[in-house]
Amino acid sequence: MNEPNPTHTDSVANSPRLRWWPAALILGAAAVAIAVIRVDGSKTFQQRNLTTLSAGAITLGVLLLWWLFLSRIRWRQRFLGVAVLIAVLGGAAALFRIRGVSGDLVPIFEPRWSKNVTPPAAMGAVTVAPANPKSDLSPKSESEFPQFLGPARNGILPNRIPRWNTHWDAASPQVVWKRPIGAAWSGWIISGDRAWTQEQSGPLEKVTCYELASGRLIWEHTDETRYATTIAGEGPRATPTLAGNRIFTLGGSGLLNCLDRASGQRIWSKDLIRDTSASAPEWGFSGSPLIHDGLVIVIAGGRDNHSLVAFDQATGELRWSGGDHGASYSSPTFATLAGIPQILAFNSRHITAHDPSNGSVLWDHAFGNGQPHVAMPAVIGRDQVFISAGYGVGAELLQVTSAVPGKAAVTSLWASKKMKAKFSNPVVLDGFVYGLDDGILACVDLKDGTLRWKEGRYGHGQGLLTGDLYLLMSETGDLVLLQPTPAGPGVLGTFHVLDGKTWNPIAVVDNLVLTRNDQEAALVRLPTVGKP
Numbered sequence: 001m002n003e004p005n006p007t008h009t010d011s012v013a014n015s016p017r018l019r020w021w022p023a024a025l026i027l028g029a030a031a032v033a034i035a036v037i038r039v040d041g042s043k044t045f046q047q048r049n050l051t052t053l054s055a056g057a058i059t060l061g062v063l064l065l066w067w068l069f070l071s072r073i074r075w076r077q078r079f080l081g082v083a084v085l086i087a088v089l090g091g092a093a094a095l096f097r098i099r100g101v102s103g104d105l106v107p108i109f110e111p112r113w114s115k116n117v118t119p120p121a122a123m124g125a126v127t128v129a130p131a132n133p134k135s136d137l138s139p140k141s142e143s144e145f146p147q148f149l150g151p152a153r154n155g156i157l158p159n160r161i162p163r164w165n166t167h168w169d170a171a172s173p174q175v176v177w178k179r180p181i182g183a184a185w186s187g188w189i190i191s192g193d194r195a196w197t198q199e200q201s202g203p204l205e206k207v208t209c210y211e212l213a214s215g216r217l218i219w220e221h222t223d224e225t226r227y228a229t230t231i232a233g234e235g236p237r238a239t240p241t242l243a244g245n246r247i248f249t250l251g252g253s254g255l256l257n258c259l260d261r262a263s264g265q266r267i268w269s270k271d272l273i274r275d276t277s278a279s280a281p282e283w284g285f286s287g288s289p290l291i292h293d294g295l296v297i298v299i300a301g302g303r304d305n306h307s308l309v310a311f312d313q314a315t316g317e318l319r320w321s322g323g324d325h326g327a328s329y330s331s332p333t334f335a336t337l338a339g340i341p342q343i344l345a346f347n348s349r350h351i352t353a354h355d356p357s358n359g360s361v362l363w364d365h366a367f368g369n370g371q372p373h374v375a376m377p378a379v380i381g382r383d384q385v386f387i388s389a390g391y392g393v394g395a396e397l398l399q400v401t402s403a404v405p406g407k408a409a410v411t412s413l414w415a416s417k418k419m420k421a422k423f424s425n426p427v428v429l430d431g432f433v434y435g436l437d438d439g440i441l442a443c444v445d446l447k448d449g450t451l452r453w454k455e456g457r458y459g460h461g462q463g464l465l466t467g468d469l470y471l472l473m474s475e476t477g478d479l480v481l482l483q484p485t486p487a488g489p490g491v492l493g494t495f496h497v498l499d500g501k502t503w504n505p506i507a508v509v510d511n512l513v514l515t516r517n518d519q520e521a522a523l524v525r526l527p528t529v530g531k532p
Contacts, residue, residue, distance in 0.1 A: 301327025390422025
């Protein structure tokens with residue numbers, strides 16, 4: 001009979017046991033801290049996400065200290081555990097990369113072996129059963145979508161489109177075609193049988209023209225420039241503007257182009273950084289050019305009275321400049337308020353109004369906390385402006401007055417935290433504001449800024465209003481049809497279109513919806529009354 005090995009028995013008996021209770025205490029404290037963070041109403045949803053990630057990183061660091069110095073197990077086992085942790089983290093870093101973040105600042109990971117989007121010139125479109133391209137996919141010229149957020153640059157379409165069939169359970173939308181596309185957060189413009197957008201292909205920033213019915217590339221204009229950040233992604237941010245036979249575009253690095261709409265040939269070009277003493281905003285130039293009275297107007301954010309600049313539409317010659325505020329990420333828009341024509345510019349920390357004839361500042365109102373301003377100002381009636389921003393800022397309703405002819409002043413009617421539009425552009429219908437409040441659809445009473453309802457997390461997508469129907473593209477690529485009222489959102493249908501993060505604004509003509517994100521584009525045909 002074999003006797004036990006006393007040396008081995010003594011070694012096992014004398015091995016230090018794992019001191020687990022500090023780890024349990026650390027994990028319990030972390031769980032409580034994260035729970036408190038998640039319910040902290042004083043912080044924005046994005047701030048809570050960032051704080052949660054920070055708490056997770058701190059917890060991992062404290063657990064590592066426990067493992068090394070308080071666990072009581074043998075040092076060889078401690079070093080082995082650290083080696084395993086390093087191997088796991090190193091392997092994850094080797095296999096995955098961060099492809100930007102969501103609108104709520106949550107990192108988006110993708111495998112490193114994922115291929116980048118192929119340049120559009122090398123790809124064919126994938127066509128999905130168009131019923132009759134010539135009749136169904138040829139919007140009339142009066143239904144064109146010529147600029148950012150539609151004909152009036154306010155996210156509201158003229159009520160002249162075909163009557164949509166709102167029973168999507170019985171008559172679903174159809175994807176006409178879908179194709180890969182170069183990275184960008186630009187939207188589409190449409191006229192006749194053509195559509196234009198901007199995109200990035202490696203070192204080349206592009207303006208591209210496609211056939212609407214098929215998604216076939218017709219032409220591309222290229223410039224050797226690239227704007228990219230890890231958080232915000234790469235490529236242009238602004239939507240082209242159509243005026244007559246010309247296309248006007250602003251790239252992420254500040255390159256302003258005037259191109260021939262038929263061929264893409266350059267007519268003239270300006271570099272905002274060089275020509276206006278501007279510097280690129282942190283996330284790139286994002287404002288779509290405004291065409292008004294023979295001028296191309298852009299927010300440059302330049303020094304020495306070059307905040308807002310206007311170039312001659314025909315020649316590119318600088319006609320005027322005005323203001324001293326840095327650029328944010330909204331686009332200029334024209335309005336007549338209190339009987340005075342003016343260009344509204346939502347800048348960094350301010351909204352200003354400029355005289356369209358010479359660029360001089362008519363009024364200036366401080367707003368925000370220094371975080372980005374993206375949403376377009378919404379003009380209400382004859383003398384009011386609604387503005388909104390995310391990052392915990394909220395909204396404000398301004399009253400513009402004119403005590404002296406040609407002179408304007410502005411006062412605040414109310415301010416509210418109930419509508420925080422981060423990327424999207426709220427719309428106004430019958431005295432109520434509808435939009436994404438930190439990614440959740442909400443309704444605010446225009447009279448006093450009070451919240452009527454808030455429900456449905458769609459992320460930081462984009463939408464358009466036509467009549468009483470609101471067409472919303474969610475951040476996750478779902479097309480949602482709603483009929484919102486002060487009583488509720490009135491969801492009518494949901495249809496998945498795109499995969500991946502979708503921040504780009506949509507374009508609509510007749511019953512066709514042209515949409516895209518930084519990886520793919522798609523044309524969707526909505527069902528109409530009397531048609532399948």
